[in-house]
Amino acid sequence: MSETPMMDELEKGPWPSFVTQIKRAGESKALMAESSKDLLRQQETAFTEKQGLWKHGGIVGVKGYGGGVIGRYHMRPEDYPGLEHFHTMRINHPCGWFYTTDKLREVCDIWDKHGSGLTNFHGSTGDIIFLGTNTEHLQPIADDLSEKGWDIGSSGSALRTPTGCVGPARCEYACFDTLDFIHDVTNTFQDELHRPPFPYKTKIKASGCCNDCVAAMGRSDTAVIGTWRDELRIDNDAVKEYMDSGMDVQSLVVDNCPTDAIEMVNGKLELVRAEDCTRCMHCINMMPKAVRPGVNKGATILCGAKAPVLHGAVLSTVIIPFMKMEPPYTEFKEYWEKAMDWWDENGKVRERISELIDRVGLDTFLKHMEIKPVPQMVKTPRANPYIFWREEAPPGLDEFKKYIH
């Protein structure tokens, strides 16, 4: 009988099986091939005992870097000798996760040479994850990688590997060049990425439009989301094509516009209330051939998304309604550095920037940033009357003269 019946069970069924992958890694020429069997066995034990078997962290690293490696040790090394150390390494991906097969094979070879041959393509932040190696291999991996033009990703209280959606490479919706932007930002902020300087982790993600294909709204302290400042464009010939092909434009497109900005007027789709359109992409998504973003493109900069620890999950909120996004992205970089400085100076240990904003108030942040408050930043103004004026003087009567009828 198999030593790992539950793992075997998970090879059945139509969806590709990770068990098969682990087994296959064991058959391969990966350096730590023996650990594959141990991994399956430890997983079987975890399934049986219904709990994990890995010890706490443990700090490991490579020269010149303050992060990018996650130390991992087993609780029962005597039972699973192949897993005594089983660290992971994060490798920064090329933007948009585009590869040549040469580069892919290269990275696989390095990993087989130094580790388990098991990997995630990709981790949830976006890195290539090398899953499982010994302490002594960490530095050689780093060396081999950098020799071939690869670099380590990030961990700890640092800027984490930024990611962007496929954007202009393959998407007609992209309102800025997400890939160039992420590549540029990643390179500009190598120091912040590799040598944790902050109170806690911080993330940047860029989506070319509000479809948000990298889920920046939900998981990046700094979300850059493409939009446009003018009016969307409609090609009514193409609208007609969609209608001719059987699409019910009225019910599917017009009736679902959240702002009533579009209407069918004499058989033509018109942006009748342009100033009401909130650029939600719905009409565009429904008929990409017929409706497209405007031409004055850029991005909205939002701030703060994070996972629930400690005060509940946070979605990003608007800080800069519209920023032009053109190389060298000076405005963005100045914004980000200034924001990080403020956070760095005022944040407590393990306090993300949104938690700091919640603690001291958005207006305090805006004041430091010298950003003028605008209603686009809020869903509603405050309901409570607890306004702090502090050193600021409240407005005098003069400022209201013009309202006297």
Add this chain to the structure above:
Amino acid sequence: MSETPMMDELEKGPWPSFVTQIKRAGESKALMAESSKDLLRQQETAFTEKQGLWKHGGIVGVKGYGGGVIGRYHMRPEDYPGLEHFHTMRINHPCGWFYTTDKLREVCDIWDKHGSGLTNFHGSTGDIIFLGTNTEHLQPIADDLSEKGWDIGSSGSALRTPTGCVGPARCEYACFDTLDFIHDVTNTFQDELHRPPFPYKTKIKASGCCNDCVAAMGRSDTAVIGTWRDELRIDNDAVKEYMDSGMDVQSLVVDNCPTDAIEMVNGKLELVRAEDCTRCMHCINMMPKAVRPGVNKGATILCGAKAPVLHGAVLSTVIIPFMKMEPPYTEFKEYWEKAMDWWDENGKVRERISELIDRVGLDTFLKHMEIKPVPQMVKTPRANPYIFWREEAPPGLDEFKKYIH
């Protein structure tokens, strides 16, 4: 020149002037007629200095009552001798604020005999307010009032004077007898009203439907709001009348239904998606002759509204989606007493019930109340994963057997 130019200014203009009223009180036979002049002068001073001139509270009262009188002393009694004491007394109003002229004259006479002759018809809670008298008159007022069948209202950490909308007396929308209910509850809870037993004030208000003409949603710890459990009723002959009279039923009524529950079908108004109707009264308000509540009537019981001190204003939230409201209102009274007991036991001083609920969680309240949680109580379930199980056992696998496909 007048001693009170700003007050005189406020006699001008079309809206009835309180200044005129104060002056007139001075001309009348009210006992403290002289204080009217002082009141105008102190008000002129307040207007000039742009600040109030009344001292802090000071406790006064009448025999057998723990509240109903608000002590008020002037900061500058030497300048305004008529205002040295200037207490107010709250008189419980007849439900719906219905009066006979006899009773009105009676109450005016008592007040002229013992006080300034100045009054609010009514205070914001709903009492008749006797505005300004001396300490020595308090007891005589109370005696005279009770002799004539009037009673004092409430203040302090007590049940405050309950109020209800005009309801069945003059409104076709009333889903229960707000007046009888309030009268009954006021009489049943005289002790709680008159001898402050609680951690802080608490209020009950009843509106016969969700138009909420006593603003119970915003200002009562216990809001009782009429609704129905079945379907609203439509009289299409009357719909036609409205249409014939020029009303655009489609745009004014149907298009504004928030749930898309009604539609015009072949020229007739129909409740096509009855289960979606949230009984928002809109269609009924627009065409009272044509649309009316269902026949299975009762009320939703909501809890918690209050002013902003200390954590921001609170609107009432649903506790009992539907309760039949029939004399002697036993179910309601049991509910209210049990809720007050819980609050009394667990509330801190000056903590309203909604603040207690915010502190310990609605579920804790429901457990004490032995009320089953239902989704009608929430807008959304929790977003955070911080579930406290405490002594409760989380569900076992068995409870999910039925979902296994």
Add this chain to the structure above:
Amino acid sequence: MAITDIGPPDFRNHLPEVIKKNYGTWKYHEIVKPGVLKHVGESGDELYSIRVGSAKLVCTDFIRDLCEIADKYCDGKMRFTSRYNPEFLTDKAENVDPIIEAAQALGLPVGGTGRGISNMIHTQGWIHCHTPATDASGLVKAIMDELYPYFVGEKTLPNKLKLSLACCLNMCGAIHATDLAIVGVHTAIPAVNDETFNAQCETPTTMAGCPTGAIRRHPDKEIKSVVVSEEKCMYCGNCYTICPSMPIANPERDGVIIYVGGKCANVRTPSMLSRVAVPFIPNNPPRWPEVVGVLKTIIETYAADARTPERVGEWILRIGYEKFFERTGLPFTGQCIDDFEASRETLRASTQFKW
């Protein structure tokens, strides 16, 4: 022994006959003209209600005047509304105009029904309370003089517009859920009187009474008093309630906040809390022209821009606060942005907004 706890007079004894007869069986109503409601019972009976505007602060003789009208035309019965308005009730159509005339003869406006503005919920202010940051009756008089046409039906609005005023943060009248509201606020920290503090106040109690922990012992140990942190004080005045040596009223820094968009009714949209549209306007008695002007600006923008039957809050919900501030011309400032507890909920977690 005093007789206590007899409860209020039984309303049943105060009802007009036509109400007794049709109690609970009214069928529908119409607004015959501004201030005049006609309710029709299943019985076919008709009831006319004539609503008149009144100050909230009145004298007994005024009540007696009302009684005279009620005696003459209403069989000696009348009522008041939840917004201080006297209402005359009659089942005789022919009495309507005489009642209107009689009321107008007393200087009382007839109106307050339907799509417009009724009386203003308000509080005591400098007339009677000890914690006001603004006046009540005076400001209300100034406002209602100006909005009079909306009361008497000369001007109408997309829906009812409920106005309220409270003279301090206690918000008596619960103006926190109303279309347009004014609340009195302080904007400067209390001025501690070091001379009297020790005699009048208890240091630990005073410190404990501050909700934000803004009060500390005086750094100079010789001075038996306290100091207030400019950073932490939110001007709530709680300390003054506990300690008379910490007056917070400050003529130069007291004034009002203007709130918009709240409502209690659950019609179409759920009840809504009001939101800060103007974080501060200084007091300017006797007529607060700046406050009145801002209110008029908001009301006129609403009148022009909202669709029937949008309440103010519903209108803003549709157009967004971006457009509210743009169209009213009111400045959006950092003080409008919530930074109190649980403020995150008010931030815009979305790319959907208008330019």
Add this chain to the structure above:
Amino acid sequence: MAITDIGPPDFRNHLPEVIKKNYGTWKYHEIVKPGVLKHVGESGDELYSIRVGSAKLVCTDFIRDLCEIADKYCDGKMRFTSRYNPEFLTDKAENVDPIIEAAQALGLPVGGTGRGISNMIHTQGWIHCHTPATDASGLVKAIMDELYPYFVGEKTLPNKLKLSLACCLNMCGAIHATDLAIVGVHTAIPAVNDETFNAQCETPTTMAGCPTGAIRRHPDKEIKSVVVSEEKCMYCGNCYTICPSMPIANPERDGVIIYVGGKCANVRTPSMLSRVAVPFIPNNPPRWPEVVGVLKTIIETYAADARTPERVGEWILRIGYEKFFERTGLPFTGQCIDDFEASRETLRASTQFKW
């Protein structure tokens, strides 16, 4: 000196020619069939993307297999999506079917596009992390086996349905804003090991590390250890991170929460946080049939009840949580009601609800 900070390889060197040529000038796209996107450039050029499903945890040889397909049909270029799916890119329509066949030959499903279910964002679980309360890869495999028809296009949905899983409250993968999510949770307080505590842990640090203040010194002064309050502990596991003598994993009390209705896209409606639909289901490896069953129930109810193009959260917004619980048959329990910080916002401040 090691060479550092060279940054990732430049993506520009990895782009297919057709992408280089049409970079930033794509005009529109169509979904040709499940898993196959056709993008058309202003130039008229066409680009076909073939998306295939994959485990997240793979071995190098698998990547080499993908490379072979890419070499054969895609000029040696390929990409991965933000949901772990390999995508083969070609400008040659005739290559589409061969690519599909090649992928299928490797056992890989082709699909994940359009209105259905794509790969599941997930985390490490028992395979590699030290704080999981459930597994990741195993549970995902069990779920995706069952939802396979929605990936390959045999079944479709009213819109995309994004699935995610995180094995602890850290929620790596940010599953808090996704249509349907699973998160591993503990439900019992940590078991303090009094024997080892003193040697392994520091009392003040451990106490300070608890966000809810649930940890106190052991009442028996002789015992150098701590006790945990059943009342205050929310099972976050922070203490275990600080102190190995406080293991929180508990086979009988570990399991998952099911979340619904979140999304990141700002299409039609703003982004939404996910909400707790099922507060706890115990772990049941290897196939967690109860979890899979509940997910299927929710998905099938959504499929039957939602209108195109409603996302799960939009559907629930329209029908209300009342109807969500009724139609899915899931029990609504007290644990669904928020009682953490700022929970008031989640309560129903309205009389508008459905029976």
